[in-house]
Amino acid sequence: MIRFVLGRIGFYALVAVVLAFFTLPLLWLVTAPFTADPTYEVRVPLPGGGRGDGGTAAFTWDNFRAVLEHPYALPSLYNSVLLSAGTAALVVLLAALAAYALSRVRLPGRDALLYVLLLLSSIITGTAAIVPLFQLAVELDLIDSRLGLVLILTGGLLPAAIFMLKDFMDSTPKSYEESARVFGASPLQIVRHVVVPLVRPGLATIAVWAVANVWGNFLMPYLLLSDVEKQPAAVITYTLYTEGGQANLRLLSTFGLLYSVPVVLMYLFVSKKYGFRFHGGIKR
Amino acid sequence: MAAIELRGLTKVYPGGVTALDALDLVVPDGEFFALLGPSGCGKTTLLRTIxxxxxxxGGAVVIGGRDVTGVQPGERDVxxxxxxYALFxxxxxxxxxxxxxxxxxxxxxxxxGKAAEVGARLGLDGLMDRRPGQLSGGQQQRVALARVMATQAQAFLFDEPLSNLDARLRLEARTFLKKLQRELGVTTVFVTHDQAEALAMADRMAVMEAGHIRQIGTPAEVFQRPANTFVAAFIGSTPMNLLDATVRGDTLEVAGCKVPVPASAEGRLQDGERLVYGVRPEYMAYSDGPADAALAGKVAIVENLGASYLVTLDVGDVAVQAVVPEGREPAVGSDGHAVPRRDRALVYRDGELV
Known part of the structure; x- marks a missing residue:
């Protein structure tokens, strides 16, 4: 009995430590932007705080004003939106078409093709492919171009996206489409009326996954975009230093908060609107 | 409204499997037609090909006098x-x-408006703004039926329309479906693996085996005079007795007993010929005491069928089954005598009806 209690206590202590390990950075992220002189400590921002009493700091909006006045901060967030939205749209469109064809048309060697695609895309990571990709972009005159970056990011995400979506489409019964076909629907009508609504949760998943991937991608835009005005937030974060070469915690924390909020909002929105659900209609 | 005609219809799958082998079939206008067979016999392939x-x-599909073999599904007017059900x-x-x-x-x-009208006819009013997932199995089936009715197509095709319903609901739906088809008068072909369903609903039916049609006829014809031993064994809720027999003059020797040659085969058998003698358990008169021209043996098993009993007799080393009305069921181990009805007994030569 005592051993059991001690075991429980030990287990929860361990959980608490692990939880604190992951919670502290998040707490810092939501508190530091509102403190007048952010340090690496987590302190509660309070009006009139920070006078020697530990755990509090003076509350301020000044950090946000500083970010707004920074010449590249807000444009970089706009660039991030542009890049991730463009990539997500391309990935969803192309992956949906490819996955539908791969799921519905019997091709010799289809499964082998899919596995090779997935295998190669996971072996050859972005870092290993960066030199040839860079050269390719130079040859095609797509260096320092947002379009070029979107195309390259799309190419990187497509194999996994096709693989996931194909699986999703395989699990959608064919009889829906056949039924529409017998009623005289054209292939395009079948896709619009039946297939897209049925796989919408899958498409939403792929879109969110693509956005999250591009949003957090540092290496590709850092190497392929040289114009600082075109660079996304992930790269701009890297430039937020003081004149002395120290990390500018005021800008970094505030910009970090602004950088995370859209992704969280997107997740909440998509999960509410498209969260996985199945209405039935096929008797099992 | 239109007749469906199949001429030498053949379907070979890319793997080389022949699902349909040169089928000829005519379903007249307004008929309720059943395709019956064990799973894998090609009945669903046939329906999908129509x-x-x-x-x-190879071959041709003709619907309402129009050859639609190469026509897209949506332009066949079916x-x-x-x-x-494939409800969206x-x-x-x-x-x-x-x-x-x-x-x-x-x-x-x-x-x-049209949907509300058709839905009301099938008792779906009040459910019109529900999603399919919120309906019971029976309601889903009626929505699927309403959807084909709304097309006003020349012919309806049902793939196992009752197989997804509970046993009790299935009986109700069977009656309902037959009534609906009669009222609409639309040529309807349905597929089933349940012989009772085919017998109960169809005007005419085809029994299929391995890509071939083994018999076409009304349910009564198929039940009373199966054209071959495959159909004989497949049709009927209690399987037909199929017993090896030898012709001895004007009698048949079956499992050591003597029975008269069936009326339908009289004068068409040769002395000494070996055949298969078939009689349904329902067409046997059972008695405890000795009877003329009976298959006599010991009662091995008695099964309750509700209003009647299925008695299995060990006659020599073969089993013979007979249906006995309730109240007259024998005790296991007693002597039993089953007299086949001469006008219902059949003989099969090489598997085909004589």
Missing amino acids: AGLEAAT AMVFQD PHMDVADNIAYPLRIKKVPKGARR
Whole structure:
């Protein structure tokens, strides 16, 4: 009995430590932007705080004003939106078409093709492919171009996206489409009326996954975009230093908060609107 | 309304499997026609080939006098109910029923009106704005039926229309479906693996085995005079007795007993010929005491069928079954005598009816 209690206590202590390990950075992220002189400590921002009493700091909006006045901060967030939205749209469109064809048309060697695609895309990571990709972009005159970056990011995400979506489409019964076909629907009508609504949760998943991937991608835009005005937030974060070469915690924390909020909002929105659900209609 | 005609219809799958082997079949206008067979016999392939979802390898499909062999499913003017109903989960009941009209570009108001009208006829009023997932199995089936009715197609195709319902609901739906087909008068072909369903609903039926049609006829014909031993064994809720027999003059020797040659085969058998003697358990007169021309043996098993009993007799080393009305069932181990009805007994030579 005592051993059991001690075991429980030990287990929860361990959980608490692990939880604190992951919670502290998040707490810092939501508190530091509102403190007048952010340090690496987590302190509660309070009006009139920070006078020697530990755990509090003076509350301020000044950090946000500083970010707004920074010449590249807000444009970089706009660039991030542009890049991730463009990539997500391309990935969803192309992956949906490819996955539908791969799921519905019997091709010799289809499964082998899919596995090779997935295998190669996971072996050859972005870092290993960066030199040839860079050269390719130079040859095609797509260096320092947002379009070029979107195309390259799309190419990187497509194999996994096709693989996931194909699986999703395989699990959608064919009889829906056949039924529409017998009623005289054209292939395009079948896709619009039946297939897209049925796989919408899958498409939403792929879109969110693509956005999250591009949003957090540092290496590709850092190497392929040289114009600082075109660079996304992930790269701009890297430039937020003081004149002395120290990390500018005021800008970094505030910009970090602004950088995370859209992704969280997107997740909440998509999960509410498209969260996985199945209405039935096929008797099992 | 239209007749369906199949001429030498053949379907060979890319793997080399012949699913349909040169089938000829005519389903007249307004008939309720059943395709019956064990799983894998090609009945669903046949239905899908009529619908145009499978391309025929050879032969022709003619619907209402028009050769539609190479025509797209949507232009054949047929409507199909799938085994899983395939109701669109993201549309409500009214939109599901109205979907064929949406394809035909009927304005929204008119098609919702038509859907409400057809739905009301099938007792779906009050459910029109539900999603398919919120309906019971029986309601889903009626939505699927309403949807094909809304098409006003020349012919309906049903793939195992009752297989997804509970046993009790299935009986209700059987009666309902037959009544509906009669009222609509639309040529309807349905597929089933349940012989009782085919016998109960169809005007005529085809029994299929391995891509071939083994018999076409009314349920009564198929039940009373199966054309071959395959159909004989497949049809009937209690399987037909199929016993090896030898012709001895004007009698047959079956399992050591002597029975008269069946009326239908009189004068067409040769002395000493070896045949298969077939008689349904329902067409046996059972008695405890000795009887003329009976198959006599010991009662091995007695099974309750409700209003009657299925008695299995060990006659020599073969088992013979007979149906006995309730109240007259024998005790296990007693002597029993089963007299086949001469006008219902059949003989098969090389598996085919004589």
